[in-house]
Amino acid sequence: MIMKQKASKTHTGLRLLCTALCAGLLPNLIQADEYGVTPIINNEATRGLTTISSAEPMGEGRLTFTVSGNWYNQNQAFLTTPNKDANIINALGAGSYGISPYVDVFASIAAFGSSNYTNTSKDGGWGSIKAGLQGTLPYPDNSMMNLGGQIALIGGTSENQIDNNRADGYGYFQTRTNNDILFKLLQSLSFGTESHAIKLHLNEGVAQSLSGSNSSLLLLGAGLQGNLASFAAVGVELNSRTKLNDWAFGTDPLWVTPSVQFRTFYNTNLSTGIDIALSNDRSNNEPRALEPYRIFGSVAFSFDRFGEKRRAEVLQKLRAAETERENAILIKDQDAARVEADSLAKKAQADSVMLEVTTQSLAEEKAKRTDEENMLLSKGLLTLDTVYFDINMSTIKMNSKPYLNLIAKMLTKYPKLQLEVSGHSDNTGSVAVNTELAQARADAVRNYLIECAPELASKLIARGYGESLSKGDNKTVHGREVNRRVEIVVLNKDILTADFPQTDK
Numbered sequence: 001m002i003m004k005q006k007a008s009k010t011h012t013g014l015r016l017l018c019t020a021l022c023a024g025l026l027p028n029l030i031q032a033d034e035y036g037v038t039p040i041i042n043n044e045a046t047r048g049l050t051t052i053s054s055a056e057p058m059g060e061g062r063l064t065f066t067v068s069g070n071w072y073n074q075n076q077a078f079l080t081t082p083n084k085d086a087n088i089i090n091a092l093g094a095g096s097y098g099i100s101p102y103v104d105v106f107a108s109i110a111a112f113g114s115s116n117y118t119n120t121s122k123d124g125g126w127g128s129i130k131a132g133l134q135g136t137l138p139y140p141d142n143s144m145m146n147l148g149g150q151i152a153l154i155g156g157t158s159e160n161q162i163d164n165n166r167a168d169g170y171g172y173f174q175t176r177t178n179n180d181i182l183f184k185l186l187q188s189l190s191f192g193t194e195s196h197a198i199k200l201h202l203n204e205g206v207a208q209s210l211s212g213s214n215s216s217l218l219l220l221g222a223g224l225q226g227n228l229a230s231f232a233a234v235g236v237e238l239n240s241r242t243k244l245n246d247w248a249f250g251t252d253p254l255w256v257t258p259s260v261q262f263r264t265f266y267n268t269n270l271s272t273g274i275d276i277a278l279s280n281d282r283s284n285n286e287p288r289a290l291e292p293y294r295i296f297g298s299v300a301f302s303f304d305r306f307g308e309k310r311r312a313e314v315l316q317k318l319r320a321a322e323t324e325r326e327n328a329i330l331i332k333d334q335d336a337a338r339v340e341a342d343s344l345a346k347k348a349q350a351d352s353v354m355l356e357v358t359t360q361s362l363a364e365e366k367a368k369r370t371d372e373e374n375m376l377l378s379k380g381l382l383t384l385d386t387v388y389f390d391i392n393m394s395t396i397k398m399n400s401k402p403y404l405n406l407i408a409k410m411l412t413k414y415p416k417l418q419l420e421v422s423g424h425s426d427n428t429g430s431v432a433v434n435t436e437l438a439q440a441r442a443d444a445v446r447n448y449l450i451e452c453a454p455e456l457a458s459k460l461i462a463r464g465y466g467e468s469l470s471k472g473d474n475k476t477v478h479g480r481e482v483n484r485r486v487e488i489v490v491l492n493k494d495i496l497t498a499d500f501p502q503t504d505k
Contacts, residue, residue, distance in 0.1 A: 183206050
């Protein structure tokens with residue numbers, strides 16, 4: 001009856017513990033201030049996961065306290081002590097402090113409670129006391145890698161030994177009777193930003209008994225931690241503990257631990273997870289290494305003694321970086337403006353020289369022009385006065401061809417001009433005959449010019465106007481002579497500006 005009452009009390013206590021842990025996880029999570037975020041910690045209040053320690057330092061002046069608890073049920077009876085269905089609760093209080101930027105000190109004390117346990121006269125008691133320090137090599141703040149080490153002393157007590165199974169059980173350091181010294185090497189790799197980082201932690205340790213005849217132990221661990229956001233992190237770790245001189249990873253303690261941590265209100269973390277045994281049953285008379293699973297949870301609070309100072313330093317660095325960035329942009333803009341001004345000055349100087357050369361070249365070009373060129377380029381019209389035809393014929397007389405040769409050569413100097421060869425007549429004869437004759441003579445002149453300079457083919461068109469555009473009086477002999485003419489007309493007169501043309505040599 002007494003044992004049943006104890007079991008009932010223990011179960012009630014377990015329900016209250018689970019209810020408290022769940023209640024702590026249910027409130028809306030609030031993103032902590034950047035300078036007040038509690039670091040990811042383990043049960044000894046050093047940076048890391050649950051059992052794995054990180055090589056990252058906590059930081060000078062950072063003070064952290066942790067209270068954690070775990071529960072498991074004795075799944076089977078030991079060969080020497082029939083403790084099947086016993087409930088075991090362990091609790092741990094720990095604290096750590098960064099005494100320098102790269103060295104932390106920490107200490108912890110364990111306690112336990114049990115029910116249905118037949119080989120002890122107590123339902124609870126104090127466990128081991130652990131104290132030590134952790135150091136990290138002084139890597140830069142933005143380094144992806146950290147290397148460090150840890151040394152600790154463990155003081156065991158006789159009353160905390162729930163079962164005398166030497167190195168067995170998840171809570172080895174919580175239920176240790178011997179005084180031990182622990183050495184650990186720590187390595188950490190970090191990828192990404194602090195709020196969305198992936199971190200890999202590796203630990204290799206040796207525990208040596210300072211009293212008693214127990215063998216030295218080899219402790220190996222690896223953990224992967226992911227910061228999902230500034231308020232949540234998940235982790236999974238693998239831990240092994242075996243004799244240093246007689247490895248037995250299959251039957252000695254080996255377990256995997258998934259866990260999750262929430263950063264809730266200012267400076268406070270909540271963690272929960274489960275240890276899952278991977279060890280095989282032993283074939284000798286020793287008890288099994290681990291129970292199938294153990295559930296745990298913890299609450300941590302962190303205080304940064306130099307938080308305000310660090311905040312001011314960070315803000316000062318940010319302001320200095322912003323000022324430096326603005327100055328760099330200003331200097332860059334000034335340099336760009338100076339380069340642009342120099343470029344514009346050089347361009348203006350080059351344009352001035354080019355204008356002077358162009359003006360001089362144009363003046364020289366104009367001085368070399370013939371009367372025909374000046375007439376064509378100034379008025380956009382050149383009358384071919386010395387082109388002759390037989391009466392009522394479109395055949396060009398031989399004495400006109402040397403003149404047309406010169407005209408063709410002249411026109412090739414101005415490839416931008418679009419030209420029309422215009423044929424005109426007096427009013428002698430019918431309008432149809434006069435128009436047809438004017439067109440034939442215009443075609444004859446165009447064809448001869450193209451024969452002299454084939455490149456003019458795309459620049460010249462021919463059109464006969466007959467008597468429609470008379471310039472002279474058809475009632476007089478002189479007037480009719482003026483009207484019987486062939487002209488070259490510039491069609492794109494808009495390009496005949498003061499500085500036109502720049503001839504193609």
